[in-house]
Amino acid sequence: MTTTEGLDPAFVDDATVVVDDVSVWFGxxxxxxxxxxSFGPGVTGLLGPNGAGKTTLMRAMCGLIPPRxxxxxxxxxxxxxxxxxxxxxALVPEEDAVPEALTARQLVRYQATLNGVTDxxxxxxxxAEVSLTDVADRRLGGFSKGMRQRAKVAAALVTDPEVxxxxxxxxxxxxxxxxxxxxxxxxxxxxxxxxxxSSHVLHEVERLAARVIVVVHGRLAAAGSHRAIRDAMxxxxxxxxxxxxxxxxxxxxxxxxxxxxxxxxxxxxxTISTGNAGELALALPGLSRQLDVRLRxxxxxxxxxxxxxADLTSR
Amino acid sequence: xxxxxxxxxTGSPLRRxxxxxxxxxxACLPARRLAVLALPCATILAxxxxxxxxxxxxxxxxxxxxxxxxxxxxxxxxxxxxxxAVLGAEVRSGTLGFTWLTPVRFWELALARWLxxxxxxxxxxxxxxxxxAVLAGASSLVGPVVVATAAGAAAHIALFVLIGAITRRAAxxxxxxxxxxxxxxxxxxxxxxxxxxxxxxxxxxxxxxxVAGAPTRSGIPEGWDAVVRLGLITIVCLALATVxxxxxxxxxxxD
Numbered sequence: 001m002t003t004t005e006g007l008d009p010a011f012v013d014d015a016t017v018v019v020d021d022v023s024v025w026f027g028x029x030x031x032x033x034x035x036x037x038s039f040g041p042g043v044t045g046l047l048g049p050n051g052a053g054k055t056t057l058m059r060a061m062c063g064l065i066p067p068r069x070x071x072x073x074x075x076x077x078x079x080x081x082x083x084x085x086x087x088x089x090a091l092v093p094e095e096d097a098v099p100e101a102l103t104a105r106q107l108v109r110y111q112a113t114l115n116g117v118t119d120x121x122x123x124x125x126x127x128a129e130v131s132l133t134d135v136a137d138r139r140l141g142g143f144s145k146g147m148r149q150r151a152k153v154a155a156a157l158v159t160d161p162e163v164x165x166x167x168x169x170x171x172x173x174x175x176x177x178x179x180x181x182x183x184x185x186x187x188x189x190x191x192x193x194x195x196x197x198s199s200h201v202l203h204e205v206e207r208l209a210a211r212v213i214v215v216v217h218g219r220l221a222a223a224g225s226h227r228a229i230r231d232a233m234x235x236x237x238x239x240x241x242x243x244x245x246x247x248x249x250x251x252x253x254x255x256x257x258x259x260x261x262x263x264x265x266x267x268x269x270x271t272i273s274t275g276n277a278g279e280l281a282l283a284l285p286g287l288s289r290q291l292d293v294r295l296r297x298x299x300x301x302x303x304x305x306x307x308x309x310a311d312l313t314s315r
Numbered sequence: 316x317x318x319x320x321x322x323x324x325t326g327s328p329l330r331r332x333x334x335x336x337x338x339x340x341x342a343c344l345p346a347r348r349l350a351v352l353a354l355p356c357a358t359i360l361a362x363x364x365x366x367x368x369x370x371x372x373x374x375x376x377x378x379x380x381x382x383x384x385x386x387x388x389x390x391x392x393x394x395x396x397x398x399x400a401v402l403g404a405e406v407r408s409g410t411l412g413f414t415w416l417t418p419v420r421f422w423e424l425a426l427a428r429w430l431x432x433x434x435x436x437x438x439x440x441x442x443x444x445x446x447x448a449v450l451a452g453a454s455s456l457v458g459p460v461v462v463a464t465a466a467g468a469a470a471h472i473a474l475f476v477l478i479g480a481i482t483r484r485a486a487x488x489x490x491x492x493x494x495x496x497x498x499x500x501x502x503x504x505x506x507x508x509x510x511x512x513x514x515x516x517x518x519x520x521x522x523x524x525x526v527a528g529a530p531t532r533s534g535i536p537e538g539w540d541a542v543v544r545l546g547l548i549t550i551v552c553l554a555l556a557t558v559x560x561x562x563x564x565x566x567x568x569x570d
Contacts (some may be wrong), residue, residue, distance in 0.1 A: 026566070056566075059565065059566070063416070064416065064565040065564050073399070083419070083421075086416050086417050086418050087418045091412065091416055093412060097409035098410060098413075099342035099343075099413065101342050102341060106341065107413070111413070112417055113331060114418070115329055115418060116326030141377050198518050278420075
């Protein structure tokens with residue numbers, strides 16, 4: 001995936017899915033508002049709080065919901081108007097609904113048949129990829145939530161889709177399966193597939209996706225790597241933990257720095273809020289020498305995606 | 316903007332149709348719904364037994380009871396249970412996406428869901444109607460009641476597929492259409508009765524049975540003419556359902 005250099009990071013050069021000025025509303029409720037972005041080969045994380053419009057965006061990308069305004073194109077085609085596009089796109093929905101009377105193998109075979117998959121081994125291969133081969137003849141109604149999610153992933157993979165849209169695919173999966181699924185999605189992204197993943201487990205998205213699209217209140221809030229998003233928010237205070245051989249003296253000295261907004265002294269060390277992390281980093285060695293305090297640890301507390309996300313959603 | 320990518324062939328409808336039809340009995344009719352379907356089937360059988368209590372010839376008694384019990388009550392309810400299951404219930408639960416998000420054409424989807432539902436009706440409601448005629452001692456009416464139930468079920472299920480394709484509250488609308496529009500308004504307005512699978516099914520039965528003193532409804536076709544009318548209703552409903560599926564918004568079960 002190549003982000004368009006020097007241009008809006010919401011767009012990529014080699015886009016397979018283009019969302020162009022899309023608005024969707026249901027009655028009085030606006031789900032998406034003039035949202036524009038694009039997705040290309042590789043894994044892209046889609047983030048936002050509940051009700052932000054992530055699921056609506058994913059459904060619009062697949063053609064399940066028509067945009068009231070704007071356009072969505074998948075591989076250059078309208079996913080609602082061109083039925084054959086559906087053979088190249090697969091959605092793993094978040095909701096737990098599955099045809100409960102079917103077995104996992106029947107569901108995957110059903111998808112293979114409807115999508116014109118001719119490879120006879122594709123069904124077994126897809127089941128094996130999500131480790132469901134042993135229980136493939138059990139009804140989906142008896143599956144746990146995590147197993148159902150994996151069955152839906154298998155049903156999506158059997159068509160060998162060029163665009164794979166996964167709405168909270170790790171919900172209900174145990175830790176071992178989470179790791180396996182993350183590796184699977186990364187492998188698909190590395191193989192040139194467009195993989196779009198939404199999740200509330202932000203640290204997993206951090207591990208999973210090189211690029212992140214943040215949607216808040218139906219609008220595009222940010223795009224890029226999670227570090228790039230954080231850097232773009234330099235005007236937001238950052239929290240930094242400092243540990244030294246004399247935290248009390250350090251805290252007193254920090255109060256005199258212009259870059260420091262607030263200081264909190266605790267057993268774990270000194271936590272400060274700063275409006276300019278770069279200048280603080282330059283000032284700290286001098287302060288340390290001046291106070292004759294040895295710094296043992298300097299750690300940003302909010303460089304994770306969780307804090308970026310919290311900042312964006314509080315705007 | 317990306318230029319359109321050439322799309323690979325996705326197979327012919329003839330290859331997909333068996334899978335689409337087989338999905339209906341496998342996935343759309345869980346045990347609970349089949350248990351509910353047992354009620355109209357029992358009502359049909361009870362109609363045959365009930366006619367034995369009437370002080371009339373067997374044919375006339377069964378014709379009277381079947382007109383109300385089978386065509387006025389059990390068949391609409393039975394086909395509603397089936398017709399809602401094949402599409403409306405899938406839209407509500409969110410499972411239709413598994414079929415919608417494939418290259419299947421909308422007409423294929425409408426046709427397959429109707430065909431699957433009709434086959435279930437042919438295996439449940441229709442045999443019960445035949446047995447009811449035998450139980451009533453009206454063996455000569457087995458043919459008419461089978462044709463009328465099969466043709467009426469075809470039109471009713473097509474109507475319920477249409478309702479499932481255009482509204483999320485398919486079960487409520489289906490009940491309202493059967494009992495308010497078909498039964499109440501259709502009883503006084505011939506224009507509605509002419510388009511009603513309930514009344515046309517009944518007219519098929521009475522017309523083909525040709526039993527003296529059978530309840531007849533003026534202003535609507537009877538016998539084979541009614542079968543043709545039911546066929547037309549089926550085709551029109553499936554055509555409209557295709558349009559409805561094209562416009563369907565699958566927002567998910569939670570919305």
